[in-house]
Amino acid sequence: MHIEQLKYIVEVTKTRSISIAAQNLHVSQSTISKAITNLEKELGINLFTRSRLGAIPTAEGKNIIKKAYEIVVKLHEIQEEAQEQTSLINGEINLSASASFFTPILLRSLSNFKKDYPNFRIVMTEKKSPNIIEAVLQGKIDFGLAMIDEIDWDAHEELVFETLLEGEILVCVNKHSPLAFSDYLTPEELINETVVMYDGEMWKDSISQFMNRYGPMNILFTSNNTEVIKKSVSEGLAISFLMDIALKDDHYVKSGEIIPIPLMNFESSHSYHRSFGLVRSKKKHFSFATREFLKCIKLHFSKLE
Template structure:
């Protein structure tokens, strides 16, 4: 399957018409139609539902669109790191991470790096640990920032000098807002909104002393900003980490730490036997250097 044909397919899916995609791609409409028909024949399944006004994707077409975008993105990422002048360090770095205080440390490392090598570009992807690992496996990310534990069979890693503190985000007028900290018994009968991360489930289950999914789960979240909007509407209490939502000033939200205290170490991980671009190698060097200075 040629990359060129995948680009054609993505263009048609985005434009929702053969004529619009042909104009966007600067090729003739008959040529594009033939290429797409050949693709459907090769895959042995229809990819499009051809309507009078627009084209939509079949279930198989939607699956191919997801994979095609990943493949094209990986090709573009690879080419970008080769098509750079050799006389100075340049290239692109792809970093994924969730919402965590550790990103401040990553930001400082990137600032140091781009000051010394201004031709380097960085790309950030936000998602939970499961998303990050999937993109690391497919080669779309160079590094991921995740909560411990790390699968040492699959990844190399460095522990970052940062810890996340777990607690509960709630309204300031909630029943638990007067407490300095929150114990497991306080939450047993409360509507909870929890992270979808597998690792988080394990950590919280250990803290509660029972499977967290057996509690009164109202909903789940991927990123905390949207979850905080649910709290504002009094839909439940969010189990999350500290310092990610503004609870000062006129905010009607507050954060209470768990008791006993629950913290999480954070690692920067990458695939074992990973062959880095020059930019990614320099970033890793900068991370190691900043950690050494932090520990001195």
């Protein structure tokens, strides 16, 4: 008895035809017919009744064919498991993330994943959300981690977004700032403050609305590098507005160099709450390795909530 014989009788049972089974398995009809005949001789029973209506399992053959089907399913599972393990050893993922994701959240997930799969290669780049969308659409990355509020979903029906985290913007001040002792801050208290601002369209719009409504703030510079922004705040050069999720496990916050404070009483067409998540193409099939990495990300994110 050979594995091929079991595969042949299962396929013939599905199709009720030796010729169709031969086409599906890319072998000749004579190969399948001879294999079934030899198996029937070995077992001492007829598995099929052959007629112009096709190949129909016999009463005594049905139980044999059922067990053959179970064996073939297990063989497929073994092959899939081997392929998945191979992909985890030799595979690669390309992804891009917005700055708020890139700080310790994503890096911690990567560290945990690499402990289990040290040889797997992950290529990460930091991009703004619109650039992430473009890279996903062009197939340059497997998926992106972006801010949903910065994406026009009506214009991108071919994309799928899955929310992973909800966050809010906090005012970040130096520990020596007079503002550092406040439980919360209001817009009026921030007038005339020097600000280092994240370089994003929605952030610029929110700050513009803020200054139009309450008064000017001195913009020292803008940057899409959150480490540069936090360094500037820690040295007392300016205040800034950063997402709370970007400050989780942050060394500046842990050391007390930066004090994050909630902003109250500011109503904007762009809420100070933000949604972050996974962006992918509907056409993109995720490998087993990619699914495992996303599980690792989601597990770490769930611990932050």
